[in-house]
Amino acid sequence: MNLIETLQWRYATKKMSGKPVAADKIERILEATRLAPTSSGLQPYEILVVTNPQVKAEIQKIAYNQQVVTGCSHLLVFAVWDHYTVERINAMFDLTNEIRGFKNEGWESYRQSLLSTYPKRDREENFQHAAKQAYIGFGIAITAAALEGVDSTPMEGFDASALDELLKLKEKGLRSAIMLPLGVRAEEGDWLVNLKKVRKSREDFITEIK
Numbered sequence: 001m002n003l004i005e006t007l008q009w010r011y012a013t014k015k016m017s018g019k020p021v022a023a024d025k026i027e028r029i030l031e032a033t034r035l036a037p038t039s040s041g042l043q044p045y046e047i048l049v050v051t052n053p054q055v056k057a058e059i060q061k062i063a064y065n066q067q068v069v070t071g072c073s074h075l076l077v078f079a080v081w082d083h084y085t086v087e088r089i090n091a092m093f094d095l096t097n098e099i100r101g102f103k104n105e106g107w108e109s110y111r112q113s114l115l116s117t118y119p120k121r122d123r124e125e126n127f128q129h130a131a132k133q134a135y136i137g138f139g140i141a142i143t144a145a146a147l148e149g150v151d152s153t154p155m156e157g158f159d160a161s162a163l164d165e166l167l168k169l170k171e172k173g174l175r176s177a178i179m180l181p182l183g184v185r186a187e188e189g190d191w192l193v194n195l196k197k198v199r200k201s202r203e204d205f206i207t208e209i210k
Contacts, residue, residue, distance in 0.1 A: 003147070008197060010146035013153045015190040016071035016183035025148040026074055026182065032144035036137035040114060042092050044084065044130035045137070046174065048167060050075040058166055063158035063179070072153075072181030076141065077167065078134045079174040084118035084126045131177045138178055145182055155179040 026049075033047065050056055051074055060069040069075060081088060093111045097103050118126065138154070145152045156178055163169075163176045185193060199205070 003143075006146045007143070010142070010152070011192055011197065013068060013151040013181075013183070013185045013190065014192045015186040016068050016073075016151065016153075016181065017186040018071050019073065019184040021073040021150050021182055021184065025150055029141055029144045029148060029150065029182065030076075033137045033141040036140045038133040038136065039129070040092075040110075041096065042084070042089065042133070044081040044088070045134040045177070046079045047137075048077040048079055050077060055166075059158070059163065059179075062162040062166070063155065066153075066155070066157065068153045068155070068181040068183070069179075071186070072183035074182045076180040076182065077163070077176055078138055078178050078180070079167070079169050079172075080127060080130045080134050080177045082127055082170075082173050082175050083123045084114075084121070084130070085173075086115055086119050089114050089118060127175060134177050138180060141180055145180075150182050151185045152183075153181045155181065 030047065030049070038044065050059065053070070056070045056072075056075055059075065060066065063069050089111070093107070096107070142152050142154065158176075158179060160176045163179075164174070167176070169175060
């Protein structure tokens with residue numbers, strides 16, 4: 001399938017079969033997400049890959065008992081920086097210099113600009129900004145999964161505070177933002193699987209300014 005056909009095929013799977021997804025497919029989905037763009041290249045989030053059945057069962061309890069949490073093969077949790085700190089900003093700028101093998105005056109000036117603004121901002125403002133970056137990667141993960149023929153379900157319906165506590169995210173300076181179960185759709189029991197995809201028309205969705 002081409003990209004458009006693939007996006008027509010995918011849908012928010014409501015019931016998964018419990019069948020495992022091949023490890024190489026999962027790795028390509030994760031790698032595509034790792035390569036996603038982020039503001040200033042800071043990559044202010046991490047992905048936790050949950051496969052432990054007991055942990056998934058505990059997560060299901062705080063995710064309105066949604067079947068896909070336990071029925072999926074791999075559960076991706078997008079865990080976002082709770083704050084932009086001096087240490088975190090410097091670490092990413094230093095990594096860039098290390099990988100590229102040189103320092104750039106403009107890049108270093110940009111580093112100082114971020115250091116003089118981001119850490120001083122309200123923590124919640126910084127978390128929300130970082131979460132937007134995670135959502136970019138999240139969208140790429142969904143697309144990559146579809147290209148791999150892997151079903152997925154975008155999930156914001158969970159108790160984030162309870163999930164943070166369960167996965168001990170606070171100790172790492174992280175907060176959960178969104179989850180993405182990856183798996184294989186169930187042959188029966190998914191009310192959405194055979195329904196037509198509904199989207200606005202191109203005319204109602206896109207405005208061209210020439």
